[in-house]
Amino acid sequence: MNNFADSIASSTSDDDDSSDEDDLVVHTLLSLARNRVQQRGESSNTEKRHRILIVRDRMAAHELLVRDYFALDSLYDLSKFEERFRISRNLFLRIARDLENNYEFFQLRWDARGKRGFSILQKCTAALRQLAYGIAADALDEYLKMSERTGQECAYLFCEYAIELYGDIYLRHPTRNDIEQLYAANEAKHGLPGKLGSIYCTHWEWTNCPNAWRGQFT
Template identity: 50%
Template sequence: MKFLKSVDLDDDVEFVKTFFNVVQHIHDEESSNVARTRAVVNRDRQAAHDLLVRDYFADNCLYNDDSFERRFHLNKAIFLRISNALESRYDFFKQKPDARGRMGFSSIQKCAAALKYLGYGIAFDASDEYLKVSERTAVECVDWISACVYEVFHEEYLRKPTHRDIERLYSTHEERHGFSGMLGSLDCTHVAWEKCPNAWRGQFTRGDIAGSNNDLNVLGQSPLFNDIWTGKAPHMTFTVNGHAYKYGYYLGDGIYPNYSTLMKGYSVPRSEKTKLFTKKQESARKDIERAFGVLK
């Protein structure tokens, strides 16, 4: 009986030793794997912020406003307005220390990383060398800025135009492009057309057809045309060559129907007058498309 008890005790001791050896072996393997697969990159985020400020936002910055707008596809004043608005409302865009006491990314760094990706379609880690923003953080920046910009500004800008807005559009387009009563380019609306003729439905819905995202398939249930058809559109009269028109118009290309609210260029201009008109019309359309391309 005593012999059996001693044997049981020896077995228990051996089991405990074996158990701890296995646990220690697993722990050593996990530590070794972490050391092999995770490389710590000591990004100097504050230095990257200071460099960005010296390059674009300081009093005597290295690059002027035109360079900023060309590289970020956004006016610097609008960029700062967006950055400040997001920083004041969302904790994600506030610069704060991490668990080690090191300062995190600033609001302008996160917004710049997101706009670089949105403006150029580059890889998410392409801003790491200059802005020191990792791929994971860049993805978060794009997600946050997309959702937050809509939440903050949609009531002010994503709405039907008022009388004052239409007056400003008339004035701006006439001064810049020479077209009275112009409201914009239809190619930039990205809305579907409820009254699209049945014969044309489905002809331009394939994603691999150039321009299909801007033409007939994106025109359904459009408040632009529904309000005009139902007489709910604002009566904003303008005069051209002595003729008064009740509604404004949008520029379009040859794929659209011949409506009084659409102004198209000539498909085959022959005279000098029609050539000049078509050139001006296409120039204005492309000007608007470039301005709205980044926003879309």
């Protein structure tokens, strides 16, 4: 199916697509993407290397990925998906659908030999795993059956195109109206007006707090 992610997205709930939490996740993702794009030139390797042909079963890797995370009765539930991908499945599918609809690289293609290419799910998974964990592109080969070069290309183009699609919304400076809405939402939730950008009252748990400081801030 050429538009697999689109069909999955249509069968899942989009209730939290526009939630504040997803907006924050997209902003963080785009910040990582912008850094990756800026650093690409510094880490590029211009040395010529002989490529070793490895016959990889891309289709089997796609089917395993679907069974693990995207099927209706997937092996891992939504909480495991969010833990490992660092975004919700609905948000993942929304981004994948937008990339597939707008950019040829993320559309399913066949090469001159008639061999099927990587699916949109594989390409987005490869990119997000690199962004979320900072792993090398070569580490994706065993699970996604994707070479280091293709993995790097997925990560770079994911970052570049995501910035093109969402940068004007999530990477712009806030307007006066945006700030007023943030103030109002924060005051309604926390009862603390004028705390834009402050983390003092978010009550983050510090698991490695020194024993001498225990209870000091509770």
